[in-house]
Amino acid sequence: MLTILGKSSSINVRKVLWTCTEIGLDYRLEEYGSGFQPTSTPEFLRMNPNGMVPVIIDGGQNLWESNTICRYLAGKHGRTDLLPAEPMARAQVEKWMDWQATELNNAWRYAFMAMIRQSPDHGDAAALVASMAEWNRLMGMLDAHLATAGPFVCGEALTLADIVLGLSANRWRAMPMVRPGLAAVDAWFARLSERDGFRTHGCNGLP
Template identity: 35%
Template sequence: MLTIWGRKNSSNVMPVLWTADELGLTYDHKMVGGSFGGINTDTFKAMNPNMRVPVLQDGDFTLYESNAIVRHLARAHGQGSLLPDNLKEQAHADQWLDWHKTTLTGPMIDLFWRTVRCEPDQRNPDLIAQAKVATEKALALLDAHLAGRSFMVMDRLTIADIPLGTLIYRYYNIQVDHQDFKNIKAWYARLQDRPAYRKNVMIPFGTTLAEWDKLERSLV
C-alpha cells in the first residue's frame, strides 16, 4: 500500500495526489503539515529530515521532494501514459519539471504569499507588483510554448503538465489582474476537464490569511 504524507492544500502535495489519481493508484493519505502538524516528530523526521511534505512510502521505500515523487510514480505505474515512451519526449517532460522549480515556482509562491497568505493591512503593493511582473514574465514563456499544443509535451497529459498545472490554478485564483495568456487559458480549461485535477488541485484557498487558515482547518 502506498502512503502519501502531506496536507492536500499544499502546492507541493497536490501534484503527487493528482498523479496518483490519474494513474488509478490505491493509497493511504495522511494529512500532516501546516495546521495539521505531525512533521516535527521522530517518525516523520526519519522519513524526511527536512520536515517538509510531501513524503511517499511504498513498503520499506521512502521518497521525498514532490517532482521526484511524480517522476517515480510515473515510471513505476505510468509508462506510456503519464511517462512518454520516447526518450526525447521523456527528456522534454523532465525539462519542464525542472523549469517549474527553477523559473516559475519562486515568483509564483512569492505572489501567493504576498496576497493570499498576508492580511490586507500588511500587504506591500510594490512587492506584489514585482512578484506579479516576475510571475508573468515566466508565464509568457509558458504561453509561447503552448501555442499550437494541447498539452506540454504530447497531445495528452504527461508529468510535464502536472506541477505546472497546479501553479496555474493558484495564479488564476489570486485576486490580481491577470494577463490574457490565451494558450495557457486553453490548456487550463483542458486540465479542468479532468476529475483528478478538480479533486486534487481546485481547492479553494480564500483571499486572506484568515480565510486560508479557516479553509485549511476544514479539510478532511
C-alpha cells in the first residue's frame, strides 16, 4: 500500500491526499511534521534531505516534492484526465503546476509567515504589503485566464493544475487581508467545492 509521510493539515500534503481521492487510491498516512513525528531525524533525512513533507513510499522507493508526487501518481495509474499523455496538453497542465510552485508560492510566502505563523523574521511592514499586493496580482492573472479557459484551469476537465492551484486559492481566500473580487476564481472555486476530494482535503478551513 502507498504510504504518505506528512500531516493532513499541510497544504502540500493535502495536494497529494486530494489526488489520491480523485484516483481512488488506498493509502496509509503517517503523521510527520510539527506536532507529530520529526522530519529532522537521520532516517527521515535519508528519504528527503530537505526535511519537509510530504514524502511517499511506494514499491520500496521514496519520492518527495508534492507536485512531482501528484504527477507520479497520475502517471502510474494511467489518469490521463488528470495529466494528459499528449505532449502539449500535458505541458499546459505542468505549466500551471510550475507557476503555482514558483511564482504564486513565492508571492504569498512572506504574508503567510507574517500573518499566520507570526514569524519574528517577517516583521517588515513594507515587505508584507508588497507580498499581499503581488499575491493579489497573480490571483488576478489566474482569474483572467479562467474567464476564457474555464470551467477548469486547462479546459473542460479537472486536472492536476486545478488540484495544486485549488489549495493555493483556498489559502488566499482564508487570509485575513483585503482581496479583490475575482468572479472567475469564485466560480471555479465553487466547482472545485463540488468534488469530494476538495471538500475533504482542500476547502476544509485550513489555510
